[in-house]
Amino acid sequence: MSREFAYYLVHRFFQVIVIVILGFIAAFVIFRLLPGDPTISLLDPRIPPEAREELIKRFGLDKPIYEQFLLYVANLARGDFGYSFVYIGTPVVEVIFGERLFNTVVLMSSAMLTSAILGTSLGLLMGFRGGFPDKLFTSTLYLLASAPVFWVGLLIQFYLGYRLGLIPIAGTTSFYFEEVPLHILVLDYVHHMVGPLIVLTMFFTPLYYIYVRNVVSNVRGEDFVLTLKAIGLSDLRILLRISRFALIATVTIIANESALLVVGAVFTETIFGWNGVGRLLYDSILKADYPVLQGIFLLTIVVVATANFTADILYYFLDPRIKVRGLARR
Amino acid sequence: MSGVKPLYGMILGFLIMFSIMAPMASISQKTPPPGLPEVLEFEMLSLPWFPQSDKAAEVVAEQLSKVGIKVKLVRLESAVMYPRIMRTFDYDSFALAVSQTPNPVGMLLAFHSSEARPGGSNYWGYVNAEVDSLIDKALTARSESELKEYAWRIQEIVSKGPFIPLFVSQNIQIIRAEWKNYTLMSGGIIEVYNRWSLLYMYKSDKPEENVFRIAFPADILSTNPFMATDLRSLWVINLLYDPLVALDPNFKVIPWLAERWEVRDDGKTYVFYLRKDVRFHDGKSLTADDVVFTFKVGIGNKTARFAALAQFVESVEKVDDYTVMFKLSKPSYLFLLSLATNLVYIVPRHVWIDKPIDWGNPEPIGTGPFKWHSRKPGESIVLVRNPDYFVKGVPRISTIVVRVIPEAETRFLAIKRGEVDMERYSALPTLVPEAQRDPNLRVIVTPDIWLVYIAFNFRRFNDTRLFEAINYAINREEVVKKAVLGYGSPVYTILNKEWYGDLANRNVFFEYNPQKAIQILESMGYKYDAGRGVMVYVGPPPTTPPATKAPTETPATTPATQTTTTPVRVTEAPNVAVIALILVIVVIAVIALYLLRRR
Numbered sequence A: 001m002s003r004e005f006a007y008y009l010v011h012r013f014f015q016v017i018v019i020v021i022l023g024f025i026a027a028f029v030i031f032r033l034l035p036g037d038p039t040i041s042l043l044d045p046r047i048p049p050e051a052r053e054e055l056i057k058r059f060g061l062d063k064p065i066y067e068q069f070l071l072y073v074a075n076l077a078r079g080d081f082g083y084s085f086v087y088i089g090t091p092v093v094e095v096i097f098g099e100r101l102f103n104t105v106v107l108m109s110s111a112m113l114t115s116a117i118l119g120t121s122l123g124l125l126m127g128f129r130g131g132f133p134d135k136l137f138t139s140t141l142y143l144l145a146s147a148p149v150f151w152v153g154l155l156i157q158f159y160l161g162y163r164l165g166l167i168p169i170a171g172t173t174s175f176y177f178e179e180v181p182l183h184i185l186v187l188d189y190v191h192h193m194v195g196p197l198i199v200l201t202m203f204f205t206p207l208y209y210i211y212v213r214n215v216v217s218n219v220r221g222e223d224f225v226l227t228l229k230a231i232g233l234s235d236l237r238i239l240l241r242i243s244r245f246a247l248i249a250t251v252t253i254i255a256n257e258s259a260l261l262v263v264g265a266v267f268t269e270t271i272f273g274w275n276g277v278g279r280l281l282y283d284s285i286l287k288a289d290y291p292v293l294q295g296i297f298l299l300t301i302v303v304v305a306t307a308n309f310t311a312d313i314l315y316y317f318l319d320p321r322i323k324v325r326g327l328a329r330r
Numbered sequence B: 001m002s003g004v005k006p007l008y009g010m011i012l013g014f015l016i017m018f019s020i021m022a023p024m025a026s027i028s029q030k031t032p033p034p035g036l037p038e039v040l041e042f043e044m045l046s047l048p049w050f051p052q053s054d055k056a057a058e059v060v061a062e063q064l065s066k067v068g069i070k071v072k073l074v075r076l077e078s079a080v081m082y083p084r085i086m087r088t089f090d091y092d093s094f095a096l097a098v099s100q101t102p103n104p105v106g107m108l109l110a111f112h113s114s115e116a117r118p119g120g121s122n123y124w125g126y127v128n129a130e131v132d133s134l135i136d137k138a139l140t141a142r143s144e145s146e147l148k149e150y151a152w153r154i155q156e157i158v159s160k161g162p163f164i165p166l167f168v169s170q171n172i173q174i175i176r177a178e179w180k181n182y183t184l185m186s187g188g189i190i191e192v193y194n195r196w197s198l199l200y201m202y203k204s205d206k207p208e209e210n211v212f213r214i215a216f217p218a219d220i221l222s223t224n225p226f227m228a229t230d231l232r233s234l235w236v237i238n239l240l241y242d243p244l245v246a247l248d249p250n251f252k253v254i255p256w257l258a259e260r261w262e263v264r265d266d267g268k269t270y271v272f273y274l275r276k277d278v279r280f281h282d283g284k285s286l287t288a289d290d291v292v293f294t295f296k297v298g299i300g301n302k303t304a305r306f307a308a309l310a311q312f313v314e315s316v317e318k319v320d321d322y323t324v325m326f327k328l329s330k331p332s333y334l335f336l337l338s339l340a341t342n343l344v345y346i347v348p349r350h351v352w353i354d355k356p357i358d359w360g361n362p363e364p365i366g367t368g369p370f371k372w373h374s375r376k377p378g379e380s381i382v383l384v385r386n387p388d389y390f391v392k393g394v395p396r397i398s399t400i401v402v403r404v405i406p407e408a409e410t411r412f413l414a415i416k417r418g419e420v421d422m423e424r425y426s427a428l429p430t431l432v433p434e435a436q437r438d439p440n441l442r443v444i445v446t447p448d449i450w451l452v453y454i455a456f457n458f459r460r461f462n463d464t465r466l467f468e469a470i471n472y473a474i475n476r477e478e479v480v481k482k483a484v485l486g487y488g489s490p491v492y493t494i495l496n497k498e499w500y501g502d503l504a505n506r507n508v509f510f511e512y513n514p515q516k517a518i519q520i521l522e523s524m525g526y527k528y529d530a531g532r533g534v535m536v537y538v539g540p541p542p543t544t545p546p547a548t549k550a551p552t553e554t555p556a557t558t559p560a561t562q563t564t565t566t567p568v569r570v571t572e573a574p575n576v577a578v579i580a581l582i583l584v585i586v587v588i589a590v591i592a593l594y595l596l597r598r599r
Helices: A003-033 A050-058 A065-077 A092-096 A100-129 A131-146 A150-165 A184-218 A223-231 A235-263 A265-271 A277-286 A290-318 A319-328 B002-024 B051-065 B078-088 B105-109 B129-139 B144-158 B231-240 B288-298 B304-310 B333-342 B410-415 B429-437 B464-473 B475-482 B515-526 B577-597
Strands: B043-046 B068-073 B093-099 B163-176 B210-215 B246-249 B253-255 B258-264 B269-272 B314-319 B323-328 B370-376 B379-384 B399-404 B442-458 B486-490 B526-529 B534-537
Touching: A003 A065, A003 A290, A003 B258, A092 A100, A092 A277, A092 A290, A100 A131, A100 A184, A100 A235, A100 A277, A131 A184, A150 A184, A150 A265, A184 A235, A223 A235, A235 A277, A235 A290, A265 A277, A277 B288, A319 B486, B043 B051, B043 B078, B043 B129, B043 B314, B051 B068, B051 B093, B051 B163, B051 B442, B051 B464, B051 B475, B068 B210, B105 B129, B105 B333, B129 B144, B144 B333, B163 B410, B163 B464, B163 B475, B210 B410, B231 B370, B231 B379, B253 B258, B253 B333, B269 B288, B288 B304, B288 B323, B304 B333, B370 B475, B410 B429, B429 B442, B429 B486, B442 B464, B442 B486, B464 B515, B475 B486, B515 B526
Parallel strands: B043 B068, B043 B093, B210 B399
Antiparallel strands: B093 B442, B163 B442, B163 B486, B246 B253, B258 B269, B269 B323, B314 B323, B370 B379, B379 B399, B526 B534
């Protein structure tokens, strides 16, 4: 590792930290600027005003916003994310970092991995080959990309789940109180994941495909490819060389979409009753559950910043030109 | 040449706009007295995710437009809408649904002037001294019949107020056909006041097969019996805990944890004798200490569901281990009723003694028919049968699995596939035909507890004739047909007729009569403005109605289309000056166009 690269890494790392802090302050303020009153959204409308005042005091909402922020940061430093307004008496850590985060990360990472592999390899092949199959795949995948997720989800649920009975209708498990061995639990979990996974893969694959295909079909006409051909390299070897360009595209998309890894997919999770962060986020916004929202956003900002940091490092190895440009600016 | 063309267009556009707008100005609008709007145009706030009231608002808006009242629907999320309705009072009108309980106090108090404050339940700001005094009397009524009499007199007055009830929906439960022995009650077979269905329901003679799986649209918010306010949480808490007194299938108060009670001192003292065979899930016996503790904590912390009791209760004292004495500040029939209907559950003192009131209560311990087993937040809750329940032989269900499935269609498919047995709330009416075709399902329709209504802001509009006109202009039958596909019944009263009797001989009924609505509005001084399609204030008509109108006048284009017999008089003859002005402008324009063309 060169000295320049080390310098670059440290520099980027500090940038990441600054971005996380700024992003978090912005999120904290924005949620409090949003219209909505957390004490009203969760209460019986007939609650007496005294009880409401009690709640406001308990939530600390009677304090000025900067004081709320300082308190929150102080608690955060001790690893305390606060208590949910809506799920009374439940710590935010329990609300987010339990089953929900696990479910979302498992679902989203497998969906992103599947579609990245599928989209990139299809895009490589079709972009390189061109012709009718390319047109067929491209138009089909454009169609898929523009199909609304909730509609595709309902169709899959109805036909695969209800009509054919191949997948369960909803949920993450069929065993709620029975004692069953672990491998059956895992299999059952995967079985429940099939439906949402199909929907998400259908949604994500075109992203990778379209990007990669365009890169490859542009590169195909470049001089160096012609040279390689003239040297007598087989198509497969040329494809492998070109794939380096495609990988940059893939890494970019993954970094861009990394937020979804922890935020989840609201529609898909809702339709398949997949108990994840997406639904929690949606409900929390509706109910103005500030502590939970802050928790999710803090998590998201950290993940996005980390993913982009990692992507930058990967670019360095994938494309030498980026390194030159990145350091020449200084 | 071609560069001039846009100019033509602009001139022409101005001309068209002007000629349209000119006659509008012809109705001489006047400033109405305070409390009446200049133009009968209202914003109506509505919750998009509550289809019953949202649909109803749509239908009502359409019906009111036929008598010249314009309603603009504004769809807002609850976190934005509720503060506007409840705290800042920044609205014209809104459409919502309210859950009715067998206890009339909540609904009646919503018309008391003392509740017309930020956070009070009188969102519409209704103020009427006679209603106030009637409500005060109802609060201290000594018997059910006395209470009912006051309730009727209040309803007769407020039915002409800003709160306009539309319909009470019906509860549609779709349940797997193998389940039997449930109890039908108003509100459905598993509403929280219905303690009976889940005690006696079964599908098989083998106990371990009686696993009842129910789908919730969202997770419960709390297992804390003091703090929970949503009906999902309370449904679960209701199975884990017991109240002192309960409601029988006819909504009569019956003994529950208390095996009997005595009323002393002319209604000022209630003595409850507790059952001696009740044990908490952890094995400890229920004693008077637990009851006293529960009420002291609940009332002392001003929690929502104890608030109604707090106004009656002066003190709670232990007499002996199984006897509790309540001293009331004012004797009232409503004390006992509120004990049964306010979902006040007895908690174990030994568990709660060192806990804050908003404790998360992760593993609830109560006396109820079911015991806590486990919970996956956001996904499922499992309750198991309490074998030591004090009612012998029940519950017959061995395990209850509560699953969270957010989508209504998904819940239905899951019931059809047999993944769950039924869902918590009423099913969508659109799913009923499909469910009736399926031999594995049974559809149970009962009256529900949701009253769908619209309300106007009495702080802005306080002339009750306006609300009377609106009442006549609403076709409730049609609202029920369009909003809930006929699964509901039109209502004119604020209290549920299942509990407070029918309309017989009571003056709280408006037949659908748009002409009458128009007549009332005209007598108030409004006139239909065809240009804007809405009634505007032109000042009260002369006391003797004008004998004839000029025959040249344009025949009225009635807003109430087919049914109208007395046509609404529309625009007055446009001003001569205005016509002359239009003519001049048209002539100038034509000349201008001609000149421009020549160039």
